[in-house]
Amino acid sequence: MSAKMEQKEQRYIQRHSMQTRITHDIVAVACIWLTFSGLFVFIPALASAFPDFTRAMRVSHRIVGCILIITPIVSAILSPRGVGRFFKKYFTKWTPEDKEFTKKFVPYMLNARNVHMPDQDEVKSGQRFADGLMVVGVLLMAISGLVLWLGTSVWRVSGDTASVMRTIHDICFLILVIFVVAHVYLGAGIFEPYKGTGKLMWGNGQVSESNALYHWGFWARKELEKGDKVLLKDENDQVVARGKEAVDLGNTYIEEKLKQKAPLKQE
Numbered sequence: 001m002s003a004k005m006e007q008k009e010q011r012y013i014q015r016h017s018m019q020t021r022i023t024h025d026i027v028a029v030a031c032i033w034l035t036f037s038g039l040f041v042f043i044p045a046l047a048s049a050f051p052d053f054t055r056a057m058r059v060s061h062r063i064v065g066c067i068l069i070i071t072p073i074v075s076a077i078l079s080p081r082g083v084g085r086f087f088k089k090y091f092t093k094w095t096p097e098d099k100e101f102t103k104k105f106v107p108y109m110l111n112a113r114n115v116h117m118p119d120q121d122e123v124k125s126g127q128r129f130a131d132g133l134m135v136v137g138v139l140l141m142a143i144s145g146l147v148l149w150l151g152t153s154v155w156r157v158s159g160d161t162a163s164v165m166r167t168i169h170d171i172c173f174l175i176l177v178i179f180v181v182a183h184v185y186l187g188a189g190i191f192e193p194y195k196g197t198g199k200l201m202w203g204n205g206q207v208s209e210s211n212a213l214y215h216w217g218f219w220a221r222k223e224l225e226k227g228d229k230v231l232l233k234d235e236n237d238q239v240v241a242r243g244k245e246a247v248d249l250g251n252t253y254i255e256e257k258l259k260q261k262a263p264l265k266q267e
Helices: 018-042 044-049 051-078 080-090 096-110 125-150 159-187 209-215 217-226 243-260
Strands: 010-014 206-208 230-233 239-242
Touching (some): 010 209, 018 044, 044 051, 051 080, 239 243
């Protein structure tokens, strides 16, 4: 391994594990398909215009709905500690930085270059709110969908119950569409400051040191201090050092550049 960090090498932090990425990707694809197939249930005119295709969509809607429900359950069973970490990240007391981030979010979306956002932890305050609504929405859609499905096949539910479940399903569908679109806009890196973040869930789950510090300053500094998730990669995206060695090489490089009063290399 290299004994000295070269100019073209960069440090990365492993932000998401393979299991997290697989779980997220299956759920994401399922949500997209359920949104598409759900249109043929939600819009009567569309269903009547394509009756045969609608029947196929209804069947796929139920199958993919089961996949959506089963996937996180299996993932939780495989990694119960991950469930604990999930709740710890999302159900935490808001800091002054969290409140400031929320207040500045809309101006930031409109004029990112001129709005300085405060440091954030592993999950941003805005993300906690949006993801929380999506989780609740998906949960309510899953419950109402199962009642509507099983209530017309395995047992019979009353008309009032079916009407309530259908209303819940439809409202959550609309809310989910809005938040999924926003999630894709940010998570896929379409919004310029988030460019490249798509690979966090659809790639290797690694984020460069500069992007980590920009988006999740508090979390990034903690990880750089601990070092166990830090990697040093060369210009060909090959890992040349891991853990403490990667941290030490990066710190030495920074110290040398500061002594030379040279600008640090940014991604």
